[in-house]
Amino acid sequence: MIGFNEKDGILHADGVPLSAIAKDYGTPAYVYSAGAIRAQYTALSGAMKAALPENRQPMLCYACKANSNIAVLRVLQQMGSGLEIVSEGELHRGLKAGFDPEKIVSTGVGKQAREIRECLKAGIHQFNVESLPELEHIQQIAAQMGKVAKVVFRLNPNVTGGGHHKISTGRDRDKFGISRERVIEGFEMARDMSHVEALGLSMHIGSQIFTVESFKEAFEKLPDIVGELRELGFAIERLDIGGGFPIIYDDEKLLDLSAYARWVNDIVEPLGTEIIMEPGRYMVGNAGVLLSEVLYVKETKDRSFLVIDAAMNDLIRPTLYDAYHGIEAVSGRDTVMTTYDVVGPICETGDTFSVGRTLPTMKTGDLAVIKSAGAYGFCMASNYNTRPLPPEILVDGDKHAVIRERQSYEDLMGGDIIPDFIK
Numbered sequence: 395m396i397g398f399n400e401k402d403g404i405l406h407a408d409g410v411p412l413s414a415i416a417k418d419y420g421t422p423a424y425v426y427s428a429g430a431i432r433a434q435y436t437a438l439s440g441a442m443k444a445a446l447p448e449n450r451q452p453m454l455c456y457a458c459k460a461n462s463n464i465a466v467l468r469v470l471q472q473m474g475s476g477l478e479i480v481s482e483g484e485l486h487r488g489l490k491a492g493f494d495p496e497k498i499v500s501t502g503v504g505k506q507a508r509e510i511r512e513c514l515k516a517g518i519h520q521f522n523v524e525s526l527p528e529l530e531h532i533q534q535i536a537a538q539m540g541k542v543a544k545v546v547f548r549l550n551p552n553v554t555g556g557g558h559h560k561i562s563t564g565r566d567r568d569k570f571g572i573s574r575e576r577v578i579e580g581f582e583m584a585r586d587m588s589h590v591e592a593l594g595l596s597m598h599i600g601s602q603i604f605t606v607e608s609f610k611e612a613f614e615k616l617p618d619i620v621g622e623l624r625e626l627g628f629a630i631e632r633l634d635i636g637g638g639f640p641i642i643y644d645d646e647k648l649l650d651l652s653a654y655a656r657w658v659n660d661i662v663e664p665l666g667t668e669i670i671m672e673p674g675r676y677m678v679g680n681a682g683v684l685l686s687e688v689l690y691v692k693e694t695k696d697r698s699f700l701v702i703d704a705a706m707n708d709l710i711r712p713t714l715y716d717a718y719h720g721i722e723a724v725s726g727r728d729t730v731m732t733t734y735d736v737v738g739p740i741c742e743t744g745d746t747f748s749v750g751r752t753l754p755t756m757k758t759g760d761l762a763v764i765k766s767a768g769a770y771g772f773c774m775a776s777n778y779n780t781r782p783l784p785p786e787i788l789v790d791g792d793k794h795a796v797i798r799e800r801q802s803y804e805d806l807m808g809g810d811i812i813p814d815f816i817k
């Protein structure tokens with residue numbers, strides 16, 4: 395994993411031993427490598443540079459739902475990234491991190507009035523419209539504000555992609571996007587609207603897409619619909635081709651970025667539009683780990699449970715998607731191996747990170763990492779079982795800093811109110 399390597403028998407994040415991080419900040423804690431994030435950005439933008447002409451490079455808009463810590467956003471903003479947002483909160487985070495509003499695209503099936511208003515006020519690049527009622531809503535708010543909203547329509551290409559059915563988004567039955575017929579209706583409606591300018595299409599078929607040909611299948615739907623829309627007199631100036639690039643969690647075959655870039659060059663580029671991409675997981679997934687301490691080794695009749703201090707409230711992916719995450723010991727890595735069920739302290743059988751995983755033999759106080767936790771990790775964490783949210787730590791070479799403090803109990807419970815009628 396780029397950014398996480400063994401030195402002198404101890405797993406390090408960049409140049410810093412994870413044992414030192416645990417000592418300084420406690421566990422559980424998310425630890426990210428700035429170098430690994432930069433390397434991912436460079437790999438993707440480099441593949442595009444190699445395949446597409448210099449003056450036709452895509453705008454990479456990092457999908458910050460994957461990891462929206464403002465320091466992580468700043469690392470990507472400094473690399474030249476744009477941003478894909480799905481809420482008013484993500485807009486505020488993006489602006490705070492220094493993103494140019496002209497490089498922000500807003501997606502999501504349920505855009506709310508104040509979110510639309512804030513995006514218009516900031517002057518974002520575009521709204522990716524997911525339904526015709528949403529289009530009318532944007533027109534109404536833009537008219538009230540005296541602004542013109544730039545929109546593209548999210549096409550549902552009816553393509554199966556995504557590493558799990560809960561993260562497939564491009565099939566007819568999914569709530570996302572608009573059918574081809576309705577997209578044409580949308581352009582017709584927009585033509586008659588005073589405060590909306592329809593400029594193109596977007597699509598995003600899912601996340602952790604293993605069947606990489608799914609991208610090609612989706613791209614191949616574009617020339618036909620773009621041609622039809624142009625024949626009908628609509629200007630198609632922008633194509634947003636979404637995110638969904640996979641990362642390695644286990645032994646998956648990594649997406650061949652150069653093949654992907656070639657498809658963009660061969661299928662999308664000839665359409666002569668601005669090209670936008672929305673990678674999330676790819677940028678940050680392998681750049682983070684969840685660092686945890688062993689609380690107990692619990693032996694039962696037929697198994698050994700490694701009870702660690704991280705739990706499903708910190709990292710929900712295994713519980714939610716049956717997702718696989720690699721687990722490694724931080725030190726003592728060349729000792730005798732034992733097979734464990736790795737579980738957290740939460741009162742749910744689903745609070746299980748892995749069943750039957752063979753790891754170096756461990757004891758109370760030893761440290762372990764759950765790998766590939768940089769995407770859809772902290773940002774999906776909750777306070778279930780009244781557990782405070784863990785801290786986030788950024789490592790950059792030999793430097794490290796807390797980029798979000800461990801939540802205090804005061805913060806955790808501060809919003810609870812006992813009403814007068816039960817006092």
Ligand SMILES: Cc1ncc(COP(=O)(O)O)c(C=O)c1O
Nearest residue numbers: 457598601637638672673674675
């Ligand atoms: C519209 C949109 N764009 C981009 C992404 C990012 O996907 P990924 O993290 O798989 O690249 C998502 C993820 O849900 C999404 O819904």
